[in-house]
Amino acid sequence: MLPSDGPCALTRQCRARTEGPESPAPLAGESEAIMQPRADRGWYWWLWWLSRYPLCLLRFAWVLINNMYCIPVHFFYLGLASPLLLIRPALYWRMERIFYEWLLCMVSCWTGSAGYRVLESGDRLDDLGDQAFVFMPNHQSTADVPLCMTLFAARPKFCQHVMWIMDKVFKFTNFGWVAWMHCDFFILAGKAHRDRSLVELKSHLTEAFVQQDRRYLVLFPEGGFLRKRKQVSQAFAKKNDLPHLNHCTLPRTGALEVVLDVLGPNSSQKSANNGVNLVPRDGEPPCRCLTKLVDVTIAYPDGMPLDLLNIAFGNRPACTTHVHYRVFDVHDIPLDPDGRKTWMYQVYADKERLLSTFYQTGVFPYDLVNPQGQPPKELVHDGRRFLFLHTFYITSTYFMLIWVLIPLYYMCI
Missing domain, CATH: 3.40.1130 (Glycerol-3-phosphate (1)-acyltransferase)
Structure with a gap:
């Protein structure tokens, strides 16, 4: 199991295993930009470094989709009202x-x-x-x-x-x-x-x-x-x-x-x-x-x-x-x-x-x-509230598409 505090902890462990106890620990504020994977840091680091970016892209896609089904619904309901x-x-x-x-x-x-x-x-x-x-x-x-x-x-x-x-x-x-x-x-x-x-x-x-x-x-x-x-x-x-x-x-x-x-x-x-x-x-x-x-x-x-x-x-x-x-x-x-x-x-x-x-x-x-x-x-925060809101916005997006936007599209063409 990977340590919970991310790359700094992994860096310390990998150095301890490959360089011995005399190797200095990284500074507390060490920038991620200079902490790239190297062979002397062990396969734990490589696993963490290679696996994080696909997950980051998936998360960004989720945030983007979240914007796409929340904000249009916001304007749709206010337009109706x-x-x-x-x-x-x-x-x-x-x-x-x-x-x-x-x-x-x-x-x-x-x-x-x-x-x-x-x-x-x-x-x-x-x-x-x-x-x-x-x-x-x-x-x-x-x-x-x-x-x-x-x-x-x-x-x-x-x-x-x-x-x-x-x-x-x-x-x-x-x-x-x-x-x-x-x-x-x-x-x-x-x-x-x-x-x-x-x-x-x-x-x-x-x-x-x-x-x-x-x-x-x-x-x-x-x-x-x-x-x-x-x-x-x-x-x-x-x-x-x-x-x-x-x-x-x-x-x-x-x-x-x-x-x-x-x-x-x-x-x-x-x-x-x-x-x-x-x-x-x-x-x-x-x-x-x-x-x-x-x-x-x-x-x-x-x-x-x-x-x-x-x-x-x-x-x-x-x-x-x-x-x-x-x-x-x-x-x-x-x-x-x-x-x-x-x-x-x-x-x-x-x-x-x-x-x-x-x-x-x-x-x-x-x-x-x-x-x-x-x-x-x-x-x-109340996780049940998040669940309710996601359900509300996704359901509203579905009905907005099926009953409003798609019929309007076919009427225009």
Whole structure:
């Protein structure tokens, strides 16, 4: 039986057998790219290396087919329900939220089936109840968004009330169409578009977050991946005598200021002065002002982030990702922009301490910056729910083809 921890363990065993006890073990963060099969590593390695790629291709085919029978069904049912927009819009958007939640559950199924476990620590999201909050993770790779979806899908009805602020490039992907229909916000990155994007964000929050009963807003304050922003962030920190960060980057606060200006505790008074209407449409529930900010620290093993291809192919050995929460009351955040920016820099300095300690020791320091933080607990999903959803989407695809698409095709020819 092959060791459960993948190629690193196999490498150590093969070297021990072929080179003797004096052979040094590979580094903990050794890249897979340089760990190619060699004759001196034994037939165990060859067996593992040769057998993994057909399985990865099969898994990728499954993920691709899963997209093909889930997303068309999503649009098909919402298209059938579209007349409700004229007579009962609240019912239509409730249906849309349910289908959106189900699609996020499908994404979480990809992550879990690849063996990528998640441990949560610190403050508990479940304790927030129905409060509205901003969810602010650090941003390292393309796996961050599926990981957050996995966190949300494990909590009943959480996905239905979430809104994402994401890069506009995602709008042109298959899930981007779903997010667009869900009224998520796509921000155009770059200094040239920053001011216009913030104005559009303010309008969108009023029209979508307020009017459609959103409660949770996902915002990546760093504004880009760690590998892309690290050098610029460190140069800015050195120039302005700010904390030097290696495992995260200094956050940008422009979007957060807009969010708090529109949805914060003083938003009603400010909106009256700025002409913004926070009163929901007829039949919609009352708007909830933001009460909490949730700082989220995502820590991948050995500081090597997963990416979207790892999740799709499952080509990286099973591993555990730590997610740490710190919940802050909105009233404790400084009101002035400079004070708010300093507060955010301190939050990210604490995040740097968490990540640095974890990468050095291999043990996540859940109580380092928050003595009352809860120890890590594994995130668990209900397998029966996954089974139901796969059955629902496959069955719906069959009926959509037999009773709608194929008859339409023959009518057209």
